[in-house]
Amino acid sequence: MSDWNALSDEDFRKEVRAFFENEFPEEYKFLPRRMRWHECRDWYLKLSKKGWIAPNWPREHGGMGLTPAKLLIYYEETERAGVGRMPDQGLTMVGPTLIRFGNDAQRAYFLPKIIAGEAIWCQGYSEPNAGSDLASLRTEAVPDGDDYVINGSKIWTSMAHDATHIYVLARTDKAAKKKQEGISFFLVDMKTPGITLRTIRNIAGHEEFCQVFFDNVRTPKHNLVGELHKGWTIAKGLLGFERLNIGSPRRPLQAMEKLETLAQARGLMADPAFVERLTQLQLDLADLGSLYRRYVDKVRRGEALGPDVSMLKVWSMDTYQRLSELLIEAAGEYGAVEGEVAIGGENVDVLSPFYNSRPGTIYGGSNEIQRNILAKYVLNLPS
Amino acid sequence: MNEHGMDHGALLAQSVGDFVQHGADLPRVRALAQGRAEFDAAQWRQLAELGWLGVLVPESCGGLGLGLAEAAIVAEGLGRALTPEPYTAVAVLAARTLEGAAASPLREELLAGLAAGSRLPVLAWQEQPDDFGGLQLATTAMPFEGGFRVSGEKSFVVGAAAADGYVVSALAGGELQLLWIPRDAGGCSTAAQPLADGRSYGRLALRDVVVPREHLLASGAAARAALDRALDHAATVTAAELCGVMKRAHEMSLDYMKTRVQFGKPIGSFQALQHRAVDLHIQQELADAVLREVVAELDAGPDPAARARAASRAKSRCAEAALAITRAAIQFHGAIGFTEDCDVGLYAKRAMTLSAWLGNGRAHRARYARLSAPAAREAA
Numbered sequence: 001m002s003d004w005n006a007l008s009d010e011d012f013r014k015e016v017r018a019f020f021e022n023e024f025p026e027e028y029k030f031l032p033r034r035m036r037w038h039e040c041r042d043w044y045l046k047l048s049k050k051g052w053i054a055p056n057w058p059r060e061h062g063g064m065g066l067t068p069a070k071l072l073i074y075y076e077e078t079e080r081a082g083v084g085r086m087p088d089q090g091l092t093m094v095g096p097t098l099i100r101f102g103n104d105a106q107r108a109y110f111l112p113k114i115i116a117g118e119a120i121w122c123q124g125y126s127e128p129n130a131g132s133d134l135a136s137l138r139t140e141a142v143p144d145g146d147d148y149v150i151n152g153s154k155i156w157t158s159m160a161h162d163a164t165h166i167y168v169l170a171r172t173d174k175a176a177k178k179k180q181e182g183i184s185f186f187l188v189d190m191k192t193p194g195i196t197l198r199t200i201r202n203i204a205g206h207e208e209f210c211q212v213f214f215d216n217v218r219t220p221k222h223n224l225v226g227e228l229h230k231g232w233t234i235a236k237g238l239l240g241f242e243r244l245n246i247g248s249p250r251r252p253l254q255a256m257e258k259l260e261t262l263a264q265a266r267g268l269m270a271d272p273a274f275v276e277r278l279t280q281l282q283l284d285l286a287d288l289g290s291l292y293r294r295y296v297d298k299v300r301r302g303e304a305l306g307p308d309v310s311m312l313k314v315w316s317m318d319t320y321q322r323l324s325e326l327l328i329e330a331a332g333e334y335g336a337v338e339g340e341v342a343i344g345g346e347n348v349d350v351l352s353p354f355y356n357s358r359p360g361t362i363y364g365g366s367n368e369i370q371r372n373i374l375a376k377y378v379l380n381l382p383s
Numbered sequence: 384m385n386e387h388g389m390d391h392g393a394l395l396a397q398s399v400g401d402f403v404q405h406g407a408d409l410p411r412v413r414a415l416a417q418g419r420a421e422f423d424a425a426q427w428r429q430l431a432e433l434g435w436l437g438v439l440v441p442e443s444c445g446g447l448g449l450g451l452a453e454a455a456i457v458a459e460g461l462g463r464a465l466t467p468e469p470y471t472a473v474a475v476l477a478a479r480t481l482e483g484a485a486a487s488p489l490r491e492e493l494l495a496g497l498a499a500g501s502r503l504p505v506l507a508w509q510e511q512p513d514d515f516g517g518l519q520l521a522t523t524a525m526p527f528e529g530g531f532r533v534s535g536e537k538s539f540v541v542g543a544a545a546a547d548g549y550v551v552s553a554l555a556g557g558e559l560q561l562l563w564i565p566r567d568a569g570g571c572s573t574a575a576q577p578l579a580d581g582r583s584y585g586r587l588a589l590r591d592v593v594v595p596r597e598h599l600l601a602s603g604a605a606a607r608a609a610l611d612r613a614l615d616h617a618a619t620v621t622a623a624e625l626c627g628v629m630k631r632a633h634e635m636s637l638d639y640m641k642t643r644v645q646f647g648k649p650i651g652s653f654q655a656l657q658h659r660a661v662d663l664h665i666q667q668e669l670a671d672a673v674l675r676e677v678v679a680e681l682d683a684g685p686d687p688a689a690r691a692r693a694a695s696r697a698k699s700r701c702a703e704a705a706l707a708i709t710r711a712a713i714q715f716h717g718a719i720g721f722t723e724d725c726d727v728g729l730y731a732k733r734a735m736t737l738s739a740w741l742g743n744g745r746a747h748r749a750r751y752a753r754l755s756a757p758a759a760r761e762a763a
């Protein structure tokens with residue numbers, strides 16, 4: 001395998017750009033929603049074969065081991081070419097977690113399956129009555145012989161209907177003094193008897209998530225990650241990765257590309273009031289990049305992400321929403337039109353960034369919760 | 384790295400911190416409003432002895448020959464302490480301009496003196512507000528056998544209160560010239576325009592000032608290049624100074640929120656204040672992250688267009704963040720924040736003067752937009 005980090009930034013960018021532009025299927029470019037597995041399977045396998053599926057993983061586990069600067073280039077070019085978002089929980093969440101908290105057997109079994117596209121993961125954290133207050137979750141896992149038996153229900157589980165596996169937080173010790181104690185982290189095969197799904201449509205009408213029901217679902221004991229009752233620590237470690245991932249500039253960048261295209265097409269660059277607001281957002285986005293690289297650097301140096309990474313998520317998603325709102329405003333009457341519209345020779349889907357940017361301030365810990373975390377753990381303000 | 388695992392940047396930051404000693408300068412800063420001098424010669428000598436005035440001055444001229452990274456660390460530390468002396472105006476703006484001038488005995492003498500603290504040159508390039516590059520230039524330099532006769536007016540000259548002379552921009556036959564004019568040159572008069580934070584802008588009136596040919600520092604494209612680079616570098620180091628101002632001001636707010644009790648609880652326990660403090664902290668960290676990247680980018684010597692964009696990015700973010708943080712600090716402190724005795728007011732006013740100088744947030748956003756326009760991007 002090549003050492004991508006040895007290439008100059010420009011050469012690396014050229015190579016990535018050419019590949020994404022030429023190889024990513026035309027019909028899925030700039031899809032206004034997440035890709036379903038049947039739509040992106042071929043692309044996933046193509047990337048996998050090329051050794052490009054896990055740009056953020058270390059090379060020893062089949063990743064590209066990119067430096068922060070190169071990783072950012074990779075993501076920028078993904079957005080530029082309009083490469084859709086795949087069911088990527090295995091790549092962004094499970095892989096990094098197993099690398100950090102798993103054991104050798106779990107790494108040896110699951111990591112290659114993720115790289116090969118044989119294991120597609122979803123996240124079973126939230127429950128109907130445990131959202132922001134996740135630690136109040138009630139799904140239970142009870143040991144029985146070589147297995148744990150899981151009962152309960154998870155909700156808002158993204159792409160569960162495409163997943164082969166789910167990682168689950170379940171209560172293993174109801175007598176624990178604090179609600180954060182006595183929670184464990186399990187890996188579960190979705191084909192296990194007792195799992196049923198109900199799909200849920202999102203605000204844009206897409207089947208994006210599910211409620212997952214667990215009725216006496218057995219998962220073998222070796223699928224417990226880390227120590228028993230210590231799942232909260234892992235979940236928190238993973239939240240760091242999730243916040244870094246959500247905090248990446250790549251989704252706001254995509255909205256910015258649309259906004260710039262629309263502004264040119266409509267001649268808005270001659271309107272100083274508009275240019276002032278656009279420039280503010282361009283700077284908000286450029287500066288997000290600076291902050292993002294600071295955290296990616298930390299991860300690359302092997303440092304754990306602390307609670308301060310929350311600020312990246314707050315800023316990234318707030319910026320994304322502001323961008324999506326200016327896009328609608330810039331479209332004038334077209335700002336009410338569903339789907340693609342032809343404006344000044346360009347086809348723009350005005351509303352999809354609006355829809356796509358809404359959940360970013362809700363999931364992964366809502367932005368209000370992130371501000372609570374920052375106030376308490378970073379600014380050390382009293383409660 | 385030394386044995387404590389600190390790199391030289393951290394060590395430098397520590398020695399700047401030790402030098403300004405927590406809050407020691409504040410009574411001095413407060414006294415400025417009562418008409419005390421904004422320049423303390425003893426303080427300046429110490430800055431020179433520590434080598435900080437010469438951070439950017441080439442070693443051949445007695446300086447340290449380091450980069451903006453180090454200058455930014457010094458400026459951030461001085462910003463935290465609200466040190467009023469014109470560090471950035473002299474040690475960055477004037478030093479970089481002189482560095483970019485053609486080799487001459489005068490250039491070497493001024494640079495060496497600047498680093499040693501014995502000479503205090505400042506740049507007088509601006510005549511109109513919102514003219515960062517000094518392009519609206521009406522000052523003229525009429526050539527004669529022995530040199531030039533310079534006439535015109537300059538505004539917004541930071542450091543003029545203590546300067547012993549000016550690097551003045553002027554047009555001769557449509558060409559930009561940078562000329563050295565000693566403060567006491569015949570026909571040169573300096574008036575002070577008081578600023579919110581007790582410092583002042585100098586306003587220069589130049590009436591037929593005779594400038595000998597040896598005092599010509601640079602002309603034409605070389606003058607333009609030296610000036611533009613110096614301005615971008617000074618705007619960036621001013622952004623660092625603003626970082627110091629905002630960080631200390633926000634610390635003061637957070638300390639107060641932990642101790643001030645209302646409704647039987649510290650006010651910092653109220654979510655409305657917590658979330659506001661967090662949003663400001665995010666602005667502070669964005670400012671810090673941008674500043675570090677821009678400083679590294681500028682030290683790598685990019686092309687002028689990239690340099691200008693980067694500098695504008697740093698100045699606009701740091702200016703706006705410092706204003707937001709220091710203004711909120713007044714609100715977080717309640718009525719006491721509105722008093723003359725409360726230090727947050729000093730920070731708010733310094734944020735105002737540093738934001739306004741060398742282009743405010745809006746001006747740099749507009750400049751960034753101009754430089755980012757498709758035509759400019761292709762040209763770059």
Ligand SMILES: Cc1cc2nc3c(=O)[nH]c(=O)nc-3n(C[C@H](O)[C@H](O)[C@H](O)COP(=O)(O)OP(=O)(O)OC[C@H]3O[C@@H](n4cnc5c(N)ncnc54)[C@H](O)[C@@H]3O)c2cc1C
Nearest residue numbers: 123124125126131132156157158359362363364366368369
């Ligand atoms: C598109 C999408 C995909 C998702 N995917 C997954 C997934 O794959 N797996 C999974 O496990 N979960 C997933 N989630 C769920 C997500 O993690 C939760 O929605 C989130 O934790 C918030 O919980 P909630 O929706 O119950 O809102 P609530 O917790 O009920 O919050 C409602 C409102 O109250 C505010 N609030 C709550 N507590 C406080 C407080 N203490 N201070 C201030 N404000 C507060 C919140 O910020 C929010 O605005 C997804 C959600 C969305 C929208």
